[in-house]
Amino acid sequence: MYVAVKGGERAIENAHGWLAQARRGDVSVPDLAVAQIREQMALAVDRVMAEGSLHDPDLAALALKQARGDVIEAVFLIRAFRTTLPRFGASVPVETGDMQIIRRISATYKDAPGGQVLGPTFDYTHRLLDFDLADGAAPAPAAEAPPTPGPVPHILSHLGAEGLMQSEHAPDPGGTHDVPDLTRAPLEFPAARPLRLQALTRADEGFLLSLAYSTQRGYGRNHAFVGELRIGYVRVSAHVPELGFEIEFAEILLTECETVNQFQGAKSEPAQFTRGYGLVFGQSERKAISMALVDRALRARELGEDIGDAPAQDEEFVLSHCDNIQSSGFLEHIKLPHYVDFQAELELIRKLRRNAAGLQDAAE
Amino acid sequence: MYLSSCLEQLKAQTMTAEPFARRDWMGLIARAPLTLLDAHWPDDAPAFTWLRAPEMGAMMVQGRAGAVGAAFNLGEVTVTRASVRLGCGTVGHALVQGRSPRKAERAALLDALLQTASGAALQTRVLAPLQDAERHQSEGRARRAAATKVDFFTLVRGEA
Incomplete structure (x- = not known):
């Protein structure tokens, strides 16, 4: 059990102010644009969209910026935003x-x-750090070849x-509304x-x-x-x-x-x-x-x-x-004030020790 | 221009098939980046009234187990929808990808205008460049993918 605790508003406000400053980092280094995250941290953006369960690369990039690159915090932000969106309907299952x-x-x-x-792909790369990237070297254009049209x-x-x-079970006849939804x-x-x-x-x-x-x-x-x-x-x-x-x-x-x-x-x-x-x-x-x-x-x-x-x-x-x-959510809630629970446990332990000491005295 | 063209709407509907059907242009506009819609936006866009002001929301994307089996919910995608009515009564709808009231407004207005007699001109003026851009992007991907296609050759064992 945790109880509401009053006080600490100023400390909280100042902590968030420091968070904003820490997020920005050294101001002599240019600020990171959301579009840069979207384009150049694309796989992190993809992960935030997948686990946030909302496809929107700009939002995911913004969430990553706000979360200082903490992917799970960014997913949290996306999940919270998602709850503000009305659901218009469901798509036809993608082909x-x-x-x-x-x-x-x-x-x-x-x-x-x-x-x-x-x-x-990263496959077949040697996983050696590429120091040219640190210098902002532009890549050569990717090779192209005539595509062979036709189904894959x-x-x-x-x-x-x-x-x-x-075989998979016969698909439902497009009745998309009966699909179970854990949200x-x-x-x-x-x-x-x-x-x-x-x-x-x-x-x-x-x-x-x-x-x-x-x-x-x-x-x-x-x-x-x-x-x-x-x-x-x-x-x-x-x-x-x-x-x-x-x-x-x-x-x-x-x-x-x-x-x-x-x-x-x-x-x-x-x-x-x-x-x-x-x-x-x-x-x-x-x-x-x-x-x-x-x-x-x-x-x-x-x-x-x-x-x-x-x-x-x-x-x-x-x-x-x-x-x-x-x-x-459940893991981190244990860092919130549990002062009353803890006082109760503390009291219990003291009582057990007192009782044990009492028994010992009586035995002597 | 647009009001008079609205009056010819019926006439336009009886003309020969347009290169873009309504479902195709609605999709094309919905998927287009806003910058591209802005770039090809007609300067003389007419007045309209909202039937549904732009509203941001989400559509649940579904997949199928094993690609062909039972449908399941994959996750949502952000969308914006809007509906407009032109002075002549033509109604346009939009359901576009992303969160952009302006994109939804432009898409709904285009959808209405494309149904009027000026639709044929707009097909050339707006839809053709949008389609070119989408095709260009898709061809670029296909060409880069083709360059990474593997040509296997089998080594013969035990022969020097």
Whole structure:
């Protein structure tokens, strides 16, 4: 229990004044523009949008500036802002098959139709600090080549066509209003997969990464291949009631990961591969791969797999602890005044010691 | 110009198909950056009344489990919406990406004007440059992506 404590207003005001000055840093160094953060800290912006669960690069960049680069604090600011926005409706589910690809790789098929496209990746860099960047060197223009037009189908659709990949449950017939939403109703267990996926896509990247890694190390072992990882731009459509048709009102960058996992088969189903799925705002493949691994781990029950005590397979454990705003809210509340609770505990301990001393005296 | 063109609205609707259907221009304008809309904004934009003043909000973006399965909520995207009515009664709507009352106003006004007889001229004057810009951006991405496409060759084992 914590109680309201009066006083300290001046101290709080002055602390916030100092925060503002500290945020600005050395004034002989130019102020950082929000547009500079948006353009040059783009992956931090993406992470704030994904975990803040609101796609708006300018807002995420502003939040990062205000939070002095503290990503979780920036996510907090975005979540708080989000609550001020009326929700106009829901989009039609995005078609990631129609994505304009900037990166697309497969660890299962070398010659996937549509090819393997590396895109702007850190892979194959030597992770040596580049001191030229400190001097503000401008990069050479990126190489270009004539594109080969044509669709880039999901790689796992080929396995699906052969019947080797477990098919997803038949999509709902566009009834977007029945989709469960954890921002509107409290989480209840067991949670359906759509609810789990919503929780995972906005989950803390570090938490998901650790859980995903734990499955690889044997805690809920479920060996995964990255069937496909794709990053690119998708159009977002919505039905406009006034007009009676759909418009493609937005374009956003998404990262999608589909893993291929073994499944032994059951009485009703032949042996086949199963899928883990990750879909995240922005360019964030570590998160998307982690999400796919944890999604697959959480499907253990529905697939009738042995469930041990692996954390990644325990949906209550995963879903209750994956949100960094919930977690830090509860964690950090313990720094608030608990003077009365503590006085009570202090009193108790003194009493126990007095009693013990009394017993000892009596015994002597 | 615009009021008289409004009167010809019916006539315009019976003309041959425009290169942009309404759903296409609404999307194109919604996705365009405001700077581009400003750059191609007609100077002689007419008076209008608000049916719905610009309002900022969010749309929930949905995805599908495994790309094809059950729909789930991915997260929201900021949008602004607005509706206007021209003097002739033509109504324009906007649902645009981002938080910008001005963008929503311009989009709603354009949507109305594009339905009038002056729509054909605006298609050339405003929509064509917006489409060119979007196409240019998309082609640039495709060309850079193509340059990072991997050409595999297989090494033959055990042969020097």
